[in-house]
Structures are given as C-alpha cells and as structure tokens.
Amino acid sequence: MRQFFKKIILISLFSFYFFQIEKVKSIVPYYYLPTKKNLQKQGLDIGKNAHHLLYFGRYEDSLNLAKLAVKINAKDEKLWLILAEAQIANEQYKNALSSLNKAEQINSKIxxxxxxxxxxxxxxSQQAKAKIALEKGLKIEPNNHRAIFQLGNILLMEKNYLRAIKLFEKSVKIKPDFWQAINNQGLAYFEKNNVNLSIKLFESAISIQENAEPLLGLASCVRINNTKLAIHLAKKALAKDPKYVNYDYRKEQLWGEKLQASTEILLQNEQLKQDVILAKSKIIESS
Incomplete structure (x- = not known):
C-alpha cells in the first residue's frame, strides 16, 4: 500500500513533465535502440539462417543474408566464415578470401x-598456397582427418607419393572407415608400381563403400591376370558413376599416369564397348 501512495505522489509531481513529453513525442517519433547484446544475437541468428539456406541450394539468398549478418555484427569471426562459405558457393573466391582474412584478424586460432x-x-589452382593454409590449420587442429587427407592429395598432385601415402595412413588411423583415404593410397601405390598393395587397398575401400572409383581402380589392377573380373568390376563402376569413363574426370580425381594408361586399355575391351557408349551418352544427357 505504501508503494501505491508513493506512485500516486510521483504521478502528481511529474504529471506536467509527462504532458510535455507527450507533446514532444507527437513531433519526434520514438525509436527503439537495440543493445549491443541484442545486435550480436540478431546477427548470429541471421548468420545461422544464411548457413541453413546453403544446404537448400539457395546460394544467392544465403549470400544476401550473410552480408546483412556481418553488417549487423562485424566483430564475430563466425559470421565472416559463414559469409565466406556463401561467397564460395557463389564462386566469389576473391571476396571469400577477403572475408576469411577478416575472420583471421579477429581470431587467428580457428x-x-x-x-x-x-x-x-x-x-x-594455387596448390602452394593451399598447402601452406592446410599446414597452418593442422597446427591448430592436428587430428582433422579430412585436412590431413587434403594435404595428402596435394602431395599426390605433386607426385610425392611416399609422403602422400603417410598422410593417407595417418588419416585412416584417425578414422578407420575413411574409404577415400584408403582408395587414394591405392592410387599412390599403383604409381609406385606396387600393384598388389593397390589391389588390397582398393578391395578394402570397396568393403567399406562400393564406390565407382575403387571399383574401376581395382578393375584396372587385375585386368591382365583376371580379365573376367576386371570386366565385371568395370561394368559395375560405369553403371554407378558414368563420369569415370572420362579420362579428364579421372585426372581430376588424382589418378596418376600409370593407372590412367591401364584404365584406357581396359575400357577399349570389346566386352565393355556398349557400357562405354552408354556411360558417355549419360554424361552428354546430364550436361
């Protein structure tokens, strides 16, 4: 009750003051000024929405939202990372590098x-810079199996097969079912003329996931000693992914010259003629 009477007195004392305020409000509109904390939360919420849109393939919408997020809060490195991801999806690579540099300036330990x-x-196609960036990241997160694998891929491109193999092995130790790293060991060993070990590695990759790449890799390995099996494996590989009929596509997947040569000989086999034609026609249809 005492509080009630206090309120009555205050209202009486300030009634004239509030009357004047209302007059001012009729001339100057009232604006809500969000706090710094609210702005940060709004920026992060918008950034999360931008990130979600990437997974739905709405790249342009994602980019616009990510730009808005960093405008609201330019001091959050996570938002710059989201913006960079959206820029990469929109093939704005120079802008993405700029966004990543800003994220690094805010926090260099990510x-x-x-x-x-x-x-x-x-x-x-700047492999040297890619390698340096990966090495910096791995100093912070040394057990990232995907980053180790990617560094191994760069060494595979450089034909540094022994170092690439060691990195693929390290990646598999961290994640034993990482069939891509097992497969790429097979690619490297074939270029080192260790076909028997390549066979074992391709078989191991297939046992985890029956993907077109190790299937065709294995087919190319056994084509001399077991033509029937090689034909069977090649048919299955081309049915799963017709793009592997293409020399340039296999090169993009880091197939070396020796394995490429063996595969080209295999695909010229008369028993694979219709499979090769069908695979090439599927590529044309999808382009």
Whole structure:
C-alpha cells in the first residue's frame, strides 16, 4: 500500500513533465535502440539462417543474408566464415578470401579459417598456397582427418607419393572407415608400381563403400591376370558413376599416369564397348 501512495505522489509531481513529453513525442517519433547484446544475437541468428539456406541450394539468398549478418555484427569471426562459405558457393573466391582474412584478424586460432582458405586456393589452382593454409590449420587442429587427407592429395598432385601415402595412413588411423583415404593410397601405390598393395587397398575401400572409383581402380589392377573380373568390376563402376569413363574426370580425381594408361586399355575391351557408349551418352544427357 505504501508503494501505491508513493506512485500516486510521483504521478502528481511529474504529471506536467509527462504532458510535455507527450507533446514532444507527437513531433519526434520514438525509436527503439537495440543493445549491443541484442545486435550480436540478431546477427548470429541471421548468420545461422544464411548457413541453413546453403544446404537448400539457395546460394544467392544465403549470400544476401550473410552480408546483412556481418553488417549487423562485424566483430564475430563466425559470421565472416559463414559469409565466406556463401561467397564460395557463389564462386566469389576473391571476396571469400577477403572475408576469411577478416575472420583471421579477429581470431587467428580457428582452424576452419585456414581449411576454408586451402579449399579456395585449390579451386583457383594455387596448390602452394593451399598447402601452406592446410599446414597452418593442422597446427591448430592436428587430428582433422579430412585436412590431413587434403594435404595428402596435394602431395599426390605433386607426385610425392611416399609422403602422400603417410598422410593417407595417418588419416585412416584417425578414422578407420575413411574409404577415400584408403582408395587414394591405392592410387599412390599403383604409381609406385606396387600393384598388389593397390589391389588390397582398393578391395578394402570397396568393403567399406562400393564406390565407382575403387571399383574401376581395382578393375584396372587385375585386368591382365583376371580379365573376367576386371570386366565385371568395370561394368559395375560405369553403371554407378558414368563420369569415370572420362579420362579428364579421372585426372581430376588424382589418378596418376600409370593407372590412367591401364584404365584406357581396359575400357577399349570389346566386352565393355556398349557400357562405354552408354556411360558417355549419360554424361552428354546430364550436361
């Protein structure tokens, strides 16, 4: 009750004051000024929405939202990372590198910044810079199996097969079912003329996931000693992914010259003629 009477007195004392305020409000509109904390939350919420849109393939919408997020809160490195991801999806690589540099300036201890940079550098064929970025990221997160695998891929491109193999092995130790790293060991060993070990590695990759790449790799390995099996494996590989009929596509997947030569001989087999024609026609249809 005492509080009630206090309120009555206050209202009486300030009634004239509030009357004047209302007059001012009729001339000057009232604006809500969000706090710094609210702005940060709004920026992060918008950034999350931008990130979600990427997974639905709405790249342009994602980019616009991500730009808005960093305008609201330019001091959050996570938002710059989201913007960079949206820029990569929209093939704006130079802008993405700029966004990643800003994220790095805010926090240089985030491995994702360097891994994202390496991804961009690989897309624009700057392998040396990609390698440096990966190495920086791995100093922060040394057990990232995908980053180790990617560094191994760069060494595979450089034909540094022994170092590439060691990195693929390290990646598999961290994630034993990482069939891609097992497969790429097979690619490397074939170029080192260790066909028997390549066979074992391709078989191991297939046991985890029956993917077209190890299937065709294994087919190319056994084509001399077991033509029937090689034909069977090649048919299955081309049915799963027709793109592997293409020499340039296999090169993009880091197939070396020796394995490429063996595969080209295999695909010229008369028993694969219709499969090769069908695979090429599917590629044309999908382009």
């Amino acid at each position: 491995s994702e910044v360097y891994f994202a940079k390496s991804n961009i550098y690989l897309r624009i």
